[in-house]
Amino acid sequence: MKIMIIGSMAFVKDMVAVQKELQSLGHDVSIPADSDPHLQDADFVDSLTANVAFCIENNTMKRNFDMVAAHDAVLVLNHRRNDIDGYIGTSALLEMGIAHFHGKKLFLYNAQPDYNLVRWAHEVAIMQPVILDEDLSKIK
Numbered sequence: 001m002k003i004m005i006i007g008s009m010a011f012v013k014d015m016v017a018v019q020k021e022l023q024s025l026g027h028d029v030s031i032p033a034d035s036d037p038h039l040q041d042a043d044f045v046d047s048l049t050a051n052v053a054f055c056i057e058n059n060t061m062k063r064n065f066d067m068v069a070a071h072d073a074v075l076v077l078n079h080r081r082n083d084i085d086g087y088i089g090t091s092a093l094l095e096m097g098i099a100h101f102h103g104k105k106l107f108l109y110n111a112q113p114d115y116n117l118v119r120w121a122h123e124v125a126i127m128q129p130v131i132l133d134e135d136l137s138k139i140k
Contacts, residue, residue, distance in 0.1 A: 001027050001073055001105075002027070002029075002072045002073070003022060003028070003029045003071060003072065003074070003139070004031075004067050004073070004095075005018055005019055005022075005030070005031050005032075005074075005075045005076075005077060006032060006068070006074055006095045007077035007078060007088070007089070007109075008045070008077075008081055008092065009032070009035070009044070010045045010081055011077045012031070012032075012038040012039055012045075013039070014079065015032075015035065015077055016035075016039070018075070018109070019031055021136055022075075025137070025139075030071065032060075032064050033063040034064070037054060061094075064091075065094075065098050068098045068099050068104065072104060073099075073104055073105035073106070073107060074095065074099040074105070074107070075109065075132075075139070076106070076107065076109060077109045078109055079109070079110065084113055084118060085110070085113055086108070086110050086111050086113045087113075088112065088124060093120055093123065093124070096124065097127075100127045105130070106127055106128070106130065107129055107130050107131075107132055107138075107139060108129045109134060110131070110134060111131050111133070112124050112129075112131075
C-alpha cells in the first residue's frame with residue numbers, strides 16, 4: 001500500500017522510523033515534503049517566521065496535499081504534544097480532510113482525545129479513522 005505519514009513536524013524523527021518499519025512490511029511510504037529542515041533543526045517547528053517563509057517559498061502545503069492525493073492511505077502520527085495525548089496539529093488536520101475528501105484510508109497511530117476535551121477531535125471522529133494503537137500490522 002502507498003502510505004503517507006503525516007503529523008506534527010515535532011515528530012519528524014518518529015516519521016522516519018515508522019517509514020522504515022512500514023517499508024520493511026512491504027509498503028511504499030512517504031513523509032511530508034518539508035521534513036528535511038525539521039530533521040536538520042529540531043527547533044524549526046517552533047521557528048514560525050522561518051517556517052512560514054520556507055513553506056511559502058517551497059509551496060509546501062500544496063505539495064503535501066498533492067502527496068496525500070497520490071497515496072492510498074494516510075497515517076497520522078499523533079503522539080503526546082502540548083499536554084494532549086493523541087495530538088493532531090492544524091496542518092495534519094487539513095491533510096486528513098484532503099485524504100477524507102479523496103476517499104483515502106485514514107489511520108491514527110494512537111487514539112485521539114475525547115472531542116469534549118479538544119474541539120478538533122470532533123472532526124477527526126467524523127472522518128472515522130482506524131486506530132492502530134501503535135500496531136502497524138493493523139494497516140490493511
